[in-house]
Amino acid sequence: xxxxxxxxxxxLVGGExxxxxxxxxxxxxxxxxxxxxxxxxxxKSTLLNIIGLLDRPDAGSYELDARNVxxxxxxxxxxxxxxxxxxxxxxxxLVPRLTAGQNIELPMVLAGIDPAERRTRLTRLLAEYGxxxxxxxxxxxxxxxxxxxxxxxxxxSMGPTVILADEPTGNLDRHTGQEVLSVLERxxxxxGTVVIVTHDPEIGARSHRRLRxxxxxxxxxxxx
Amino acid sequence: xxxxxxxxxxxxSLRAQRLRTALTALGIAVGIAAVILLTSIGEGLHRFIIxxxxxxxxxxxxxxxxxxxxxxxxxxxxNTVRPLTIDDALAxxxxxxxxxxVPVIQGNAEITHTGRSRRVTLYGVGAEFAxxxxxRVALGKFLPEDDPRTPRAFAVLGSKAAMxxxxxxxxxxxxxxxxxxxxxxxGVMQAKGQVLGFDLDDTVFIPVGRALEMFNRESLxxxxxxxxxxxxxxxxxxxxxxxxxxxxxxxxxxxxxxQKMLEVFGTVLDAVTFAVAAIGGISLVVGGVGILTILTIAxxxxxxxxxxxxxxGATRRGIxxxxxxxxxxxxxxxxxxxxxxxxxxxxxxxLLVPALPVHTPWSYAVLAELxxxxxxxxxxVLPARRAAHLDPLxxxxxx
Numbered sequence: 248x249x250x251x252x253x254x255x256x257x258x259l260v261g262g263e264x265x266x267x268x269x270x271x272x273x274x275x276x277x278x279x280x281x282x283x284x285x286x287x288x289x290x291k292s293t294l295l296n297i298i299g300l301l302d303r304p305d306a307g308s309y310e311l312d313a314r315n316v317x318x319x320x321x322x323x324x325x326x327x328x329x330x331x332x333x334x335x336x337x338x339x340x341l342v343p344r345l346t347a348g349q350n351i352e353l354p355m356v357l358a359g360i361d362p363a364e365r366r367t368r369l370t371r372l373l374a375e376y377g378x379x380x381x382x383x384x385x386x387x388x389x390x391x392x393x394x395x396x397x398x399x400x401x402x403x404s405m406g407p408t409v410i411l412a413d414e415p416t417g418n419l420d421r422h423t424g425q426e427v428l429s430v431l432e433r434x435x436x437x438x439g440t441v442v443i444v445t446h447d448p449e450i451g452a453r454s455h456r457r458l459r460x461x462x463x464x465x466x467x468x469x470x471x
Numbered sequence: 472x473x474x475x476x477x478x479x480x481x482x483x484s485l486r487a488q489r490l491r492t493a494l495t496a497l498g499i500a501v502g503i504a505a506v507i508l509l510t511s512i513g514e515g516l517h518r519f520i521i522x523x524x525x526x527x528x529x530x531x532x533x534x535x536x537x538x539x540x541x542x543x544x545x546x547x548x549x550n551t552v553r554p555l556t557i558d559d560a561l562a563x564x565x566x567x568x569x570x571x572x573v574p575v576i577q578g579n580a581e582i583t584h585t586g587r588s589r590r591v592t593l594y595g596v597g598a599e600f601a602x603x604x605x606x607r608v609a610l611g612k613f614l615p616e617d618d619p620r621t622p623r624a625f626a627v628l629g630s631k632a633a634m635x636x637x638x639x640x641x642x643x644x645x646x647x648x649x650x651x652x653x654x655x656x657x658g659v660m661q662a663k664g665q666v667l668g669f670d671l672d673d674t675v676f677i678p679v680g681r682a683l684e685m686f687n688r689e690s691l692x693x694x695x696x697x698x699x700x701x702x703x704x705x706x707x708x709x710x711x712x713x714x715x716x717x718x719x720x721x722x723x724x725x726x727x728x729x730q731k732m733l734e735v736f737g738t739v740l741d742a743v744t745f746a747v748a749a750i751g752g753i754s755l756v757v758g759g760v761g762i763l764t765i766l767t768i769a770x771x772x773x774x775x776x777x778x779x780x781x782x783x784g785a786t787r788r789g790i791x792x793x794x795x796x797x798x799x800x801x802x803x804x805x806x807x808x809x810x811x812x813x814x815x816x817x818x819x820x821x822l823l824v825p826a827l828p829v830h831t832p833w834s835y836a837v838l839a840e841l842x843x844x845x846x847x848x849x850x851x852v853l854p855a856r857r858a859a860h861l862d863p864l865x866x867x868x869x870x
Contacts, residue, residue, distance in 0.1 A: 329784020
């Protein structure tokens with residue numbers, strides 16, 4: 248489903264070339280629950296951004312759902328992100344002036360989905376993530392855990408191929424982090440593909456496939 | 472993105488910053504209000520002046536003696552200006568399309584009646600004067616159609632002159648003295664009021680032949696010719712010139728159609744209206760700078776939101792449109808408020824100072840509104856482009 252071949256990414260930092268990714272090969276199958284771990288600077292976020300089509304590789308090719316997406320135009324990338332990728336960020340990234348419901352609806356609004364269809368999906372998502380009571384609240388009236396649940400519901404609203412979570416518990420206390428993690432795991436149980444970037448070994452240990460990165464290369468790939 | 476969602480999204484963004492939105496829109500509102508108020512006054516002035524000139528009718532051509540020409544002709548060249556005479560006026564009746572020919576001479580004279588006397592403006596005119604200039608007679612009749620060379624000694628009084636000499640008594644049939652000669656009053660004009668500073672009611676009208684004798688003049692001051700309203704002006708002018716040039720041997724007279732004068736007035740007054748509109752336009756530009764500033768700040772503040780929108784599938788063009796939409800909506804809100812403000816101010820001015828002519832030209836109002844939209848869009852272009860060109864990843868990282 249996701250196939251990266253020889254993906255490399257180089258940044259220029261202060262006139263010096265930094266190889267964030269060095270020829271990474273990676274295949275992720277449908278329904279996998281995968282974690283990417285590694286020290287900061289190991290390239291795990293860069294890898295996630297490339298999978299999420301927010302960043303382009305300097306070399307290599309990327310196939311998503313049997314389609315080569317390496318050389319798509321900016322607008323086409325935006326469309327693919329909208330249809331196939333759900334993002335969950337460390338800092339939630341909710342639009343502060345919109346209610347929880349409107350935030351969840353946002354990708355569907357941008358995609359121009361019919362309001363009636365949006366309402367049906369929204370009702371289902373609110374129920375699924377236990378947010379019925381909070382639909383009319385704005386992010387500043389929600390707890391951190393609720394914010395992240397809204398973000399996950401938003402990521403799921405377009406029925407994406409994969410959920411990409413970058414340190415989804417990094418901004419939450421331990422208990423709430425566990426709760427959010429179990430929500431992501433439920434997505435996986437329902438057949439979704441989940442990729443989590445984390446530096447927390449405990450979280451990594453809960454996933455079914457663990458990637459360990461160091462200096463821009465995958466140094467370990469454990470399953471089970 | 473659906474149109475309704477687009478509008479609702481931009482509206483929500485503006486509503487989230489109510490004070491900021493209101494102040495920015497106010498900048499545009501003041502600009503639009505200024506444009507509308509100033510053009511209202513300009514257009515009011517325009518109408519006022521045109522009305523003053525057209526109340527006597529628009530299908531009038533004035534013929535005056537002498538030719539307006541370049542000076543500096545060789546010394547010794549004989550300047551032969553023949554007088555415009557009553558016979559000239561009679562001859563002009565034969566010109567094509569002509570309806571009435573009114574010889575006119577104007578001066579001052581003292582009129583007396585039973586010991587009361589008053590200096591008034593005297594008009595020596597032809598019998599068709601009242602009809603040609605759309606002046607109404609209140610009492611009696613205007614001067615009769617006598618032989619213009621030997622008219623009877625009849626006079627018609629302006630309303631104010633009649634009031635001053637006769638008070639509430641009926642002056643019809645009474646004898647008065649005009650410049651020492653005896654005249655019989657046959658009519659009193661309706662009050663006309665002042666026209667561009669001239670009091671048309673403190674007047675006396677007598678036959679032009681007698682006025683020429685009284686002032687001991689050869690030439691009329693002017694011959695006014697009215698023509699059929701549908702007639703082609705050039706042909707009317709041509710006919711008048713043909714007759715007069717034949718009689719005078721050369722074109723030693725000046726023909727001035729009122730329509731041409733009105734056109735010149737119109738051009739000048741349009742320029743005035745446009746100039747005041749441009750002055751108002753300056754404040755509109757200032758309002759546009761306000762939008763530019765606020766949107767630039769908004770883009771900086773909402774960088775991470777822009778990153779998110781790009782991540783969940785907004786294209787660059789989508790982001791561009793969102794911010795342009797906000798700019799346009801801001802300008803439209805301000806424009807509408809300004810329209811009401813300017814219109815209200817014009818109305819209030821009209822009620823407070825009725826003497827000041829105020830008229831709101833709606834074409835200018837619509838134009839101002841369009842200009843506001845354009846100003847908004849133009850002001851939005853830079854910030855919107857900046858927003859659209861943000862790298863989604865960079866934008867997401869900014870917090």
